[in-house]
Amino acid sequence: MRFTAAALLAVAASLHSVNAANADEWRSRSIYQLLTDRFAPPSADAPARTNPVPETCDPVAQTWCGGTWLSIIDKLDYLQGMGIDAIWISPVHQNIDVHTPYNYAYHGYWVNDVTKLNARFGSEEDLVTLITELHKRNMYIMIDIAINSIPTLNQNDSLSSESLAADNSMWTDPAYFHKQCWIDYSNQTSCEYCWFGDANLPLMDVNTENPYVISTLNSFIKDFVTKYNIDGLRLDAGKHIPGQFWSGFTQSAGVFTTGEVYDGSWQFTSSYQNQGWMDSVLGFPMNGAISKAFSIKPKNSNMTDFGVAVGQALSSYNNPRVIGNFLENHDMARFRNITADPVLAYNAMVAQFMIEGIPVTYYGQEQDLANGHDDPYNRAALWPTNYENGTTYQRIARLNLIRKQLITSGLQFNGKSYMDDNSTAIGVTQNDIAFRKGPIIYTLNNRGSPEENTSFGINATGWPSQTALIDLLSCQQYITGAGGSLSISYAQPGYGGLPYIFATAGDAKALGICVKATQVGVLAPNSTSAALPSSPMSVGLMGAAALLTASLF
């Protein structure tokens, strides 16, 4: 058992040593989203709270599989090994704990009282122990906050005081809820005032204009953030609560907030940040653009379109650098369910980590979980993967390292650093795009694994001709051609449509990336403008990744 009096003292000390984090402190972070029940199994150190824990975790059964706040601690080395320095965990507050027509609240989103923690996942002490451990490792904690609605099984008379008292202990007056109506998703007023769920399991919409509700929730969040030393909040159902409410709530919280504004419109989603309702939103429009650009055999995939989307993000959000960039989440298809090709998925990940914003990796993305076109299939237990150090895990580690080093080094190109510069397309075709962002150029394409006898030319990289470049992903060297041009060949067997992140050899050295490769001389012969990998040394799809891990860590 981890929790001891000594731990409590450590907690008390840490409460004073770590400050709540703001948007500026979050923007260089890399977030990992996890469902507490599914991320890590019970262990000797982290005993199960749910009895019995199923032999195998079948997501379709929609019941608890045994993960807890303490079991998360068992896998923090695994997360840090991938360069993750913040976790967003599913809601921690009390849920309805009965069987429903949609089975059980294993996901934690059926909160019926935010004044209590969810005993399925642990005690107050357990949550404190987790957060203390995170802070010891200089990792941030982001808690998912679900306050929009209260589930009820009393569908017909749900708004009587008696049935409200049976449903929850917070909101027992019918005035604390909006009148019943089902949401019409095409109507934003309806999204804010009507109810989630259906007749089988109505989710009563909390009246967030009621003064008592407002003051109760505002003091709740202030106390909660302070008591547990929370670094950030993810606001569930962001678009289902009017913005005015969020303004007061996020101010009371006093830490970084990012909202779930599940909507494809740049203008609409960015308004939540631009109006000051919350610091950030999860980038649903960019998620759509990435999915479209890097889907398998993409009918509509068009890199020019993707370039437009990157520009839209920059021009729509007041602060694009804190928008959450994700490929998948607990409500949508696993990226690998829609894109089986690992090279396309690699391109999508380079986009996720290199464009403006905070990368948000949904648990299992690093293990290529593909089963899941949506809920509940996309919520499988992670433990059957054995938390392997596989290709995708290593690619994420690599991308986190590149991003972190670019940010902390402050290296500049033409006076602009990676963090300050805006991704600018410097070459684009329907299949390829190259962006300049501070000291790097990153290139993406929608070609996939098979090699193609074709190439992608960038006329002017901004670097002089005969500049030695390193691809920070593979540690291969390239030389710019006339006028600083670069040509990426897709003809190399085993390479096909890989993405690239170029920096000058000098900058790569300053970043401490690919240093070993340089030292041992795994360099390309001067290859003029033809940006072919130096030697056909690695065969097979994962050749570049193998080289990467051999030379970097």
Ligand SMILES: *[C@@H]1O[C@H](CO)[C@@H](O)[C@H](O)[C@H]1NC(C)=O
């Ligand atoms: C994963 O494997 C690579 C290659 O063997 C190694 O360099 C790296 O340290 C490993 N990562 C972890 C977290 O063990």
Ligand SMILES: *[C@@H]1O[C@H](CO)[C@@H](O)[C@H](O)[C@H]1NC(C)=O
């Ligand atoms: C609720 O009302 C509907 C129709 O008015 C009825 O069919 C249903 O059985 C009622 N449900 C409960 C739980 O009383």
Ligand SMILES: *[C@@H]1O[C@H](CO)[C@@H](O)[C@H](O)[C@H]1NC(C)=O
């Ligand atoms: C939108 O929803 C609100 C709340 O239910 C309703 O009052 C309004 O009439 C709806 N507007 C339209 C155009 O349907």
Ligand SMILES: *[C@@H]1O[C@H](CO)[C@@H](O)[C@H](O)[C@H]1NC(C)=O
């Ligand atoms: C690609 O997208 C751009 C920008 O949206 C558009 O102008 C162009 O027509 C598209 N190309 C094709 C082949 O669809």
Ligand SMILES: *[C@@H]1O[C@H](CO)[C@@H](O)[C@H](O)[C@H]1NC(C)=O
């Ligand atoms: C996608 O997920 C569904 C289940 O949700 C599964 O049946 C299907 O096999 C998956 N597809 C891939 C390519 O993994």
Ligand SMILES: *[C@@H]1O[C@H](CO)[C@@H](O)[C@H](O)[C@H]1NC(C)=O
């Ligand atoms: C990035 O783009 C934004 C919005 O278009 C602009 O305000 C800002 O000055 C740009 N930054 C740089 C370094 O060019």
Ligand SMILES: *[C@@H]1O[C@H](CO)[C@@H](O)[C@H](O)[C@H]1NC(C)=O
């Ligand atoms: C590749 O394409 C070029 C011109 O497009 C052609 O001359 C050459 O023969 C092709 N090579 C192969 C191996 O097909």
Ligand SMILES: *[C@@H]1O[C@H](CO)[C@@H](O)[C@H](O)[C@H]1NC(C)=O
């Ligand atoms: C790149 O250079 C080639 C050859 O000089 C020229 O045909 C092409 O238009 C240039 N492309 C761009 C985008 O400048």
Ligand SMILES: *[C@@H]1O[C@H](CO)[C@@H](O)[C@H](O)[C@H]1NC(C)=O
């Ligand atoms: C490669 O380039 C370097 C520096 O540009 C030059 O000194 C060297 O002679 C070149 N080597 C060959 C084989 O061309």
